Amino acid sequence: MWANESVFYQIYPLGFCEAPRLNDGVCTPRIRKVIDWIGHIQRLGANAVYFSPLFASDSHGYDTRDFSKLDCRLGENEDFAAVCGALHQNGIRIVLDGVFNHVGRGFWAFQDVLQNRENSPYRDWFHIDFGGNSPYQDGFWYEGWEGHYELVKLNLRNEQVVGHLFESIRGWVEQFDIDGLRLDVAYCLDRDFLRRLRSFCDGLKPDFFLVGEILGGDYNQIMQDDMLHSVTNYECYKGLHSSFNSMNLFEIIHSLLRQFGKENWTLYKGKHLFNFVDNHDVSRIASLLQNPAHLPLIYALLFAMPGIPCIYYGSEWGEQALKQHGSDDNLRPSFPQPQENELTAWIAACAQAHRNSRALCYGGFESLLLTNKQCVFERAIGADRVLVAINADAQPFSAHFNANAGRARDLLTGEVHDFGGGSELPPYSAAYWEIF
Secondary structure (H helix, E strand, O other): OHHHHOOEEEEOHHHHOOOOOOOOOOOOOHHHHHHHOHHHHHHHOOOEEEEOOOEEEOOOOOOEEEEEEEOOOOOOHHHHHHHHHHHHHOOOEEEEEEOOOEEEOOOHHHHHHHHHHHHOOOHHHEOEEOOOOOOOOOOOEEOEEOOEEEEEEEOOOOHHHHHHHHHHHHHHHHHHOOOEEEEOOHHHOOHHHHHHHHHHHHHHOOOOEEEEOOOOOOHHHOOOOOOOOEEEOHHHHHHHHHHHHOOOOHHHHHHHHHHHOOOOOOOOOOOOOEEEOOOOOOOOHHHHOOOHHHHHHHHHHHHHOOOEEEEEOOHHHOOOOOOEOOEOHHHOOOOOOOOOOHHHHHHHHHHHHHHHOHHHHHOOOEEEEEOOOEEEEEEEEOOEEEEEEEEOOOOOEEEEOOOOOOEEEEOOOOOEEEOOOEEEEOOOEEEEEEEO
């Protein structure tokens, strides 16, 4: 699967392109801005883009009106096709947000129900009780996603609904040649629907990638051979920044051992979780970390741990933003142009190391040394071995561990290292030692 060897770059199109917050009905080809960023994405080391929602919606994209049309605030389908063509020409894969649990109140089929009520041919596309009422005083009750009635839950047991969604996906492949989907609130989706979706997509395009959003619990409930290839790793998202802020690297390493360690009870051995330090729903990592010196180190861990790394646009140069109650707009801004600085160059080096290392893409996970402020672990598959070392302290650290290793090359700096039972770790440092 191509995704297992990829580095993702997430773009929230409506914010990235500075579209109006509410759909104003004015067609403007803002999405073409992405083309101007392709060089930056390549220099960053990313070779796949995950687009948050970009189809016609009421406001933020997750309240879909029409799955067949690009949101007019971003342009027309031809504009996005041009973007996808340019990305593919530069070797960059494309994953779209599949928002299949719910739609917006402006969705064409729900609008028909509002007008025709019991006589609507789409009444069974939703979970409706014509004997009740909604907060919008519609004269009937319907199920909204987690109590949000601007998001109308779809009936994924209805064959017409499933058929409509599948034909929409087919259209996205035919028009835009997309390479996969990230499934919004995948933890809410009907399991039979997920199985049918996997079978449909497997037949639609080889190596079509499916990753699902899940916030907690056992990821294996939807990450299976007949369902999703991957899921969002929120357990380690929290563990990453919490470990640095509390100066307790035991937290993240124990999570990784639980997920990918050598023991038989390990939960996700051989699987590839979707890893991140921030995204469009959470505070920027540069605002969460208490010590700015830890920012390069948390990215070093992101690219070295098992799984598929994803970077959120703007965070690669240290953009800051805290999640606010009631609105995520400040997490989804527009930047006139990309910025590149020392952090960007560091992330690019980590990304290149990840993509070029079989051990970092596919290797197992074994902890060799662990203190509150330092860790050394091994990623290995067959003869390919990489030792990852992190020193989160302001002081140098003499690391002694048994790695059965002689010489190594640091994938981040190119420097050759001779092990003598351990290594001296400079303050606030990270290394990827490839054993040879």
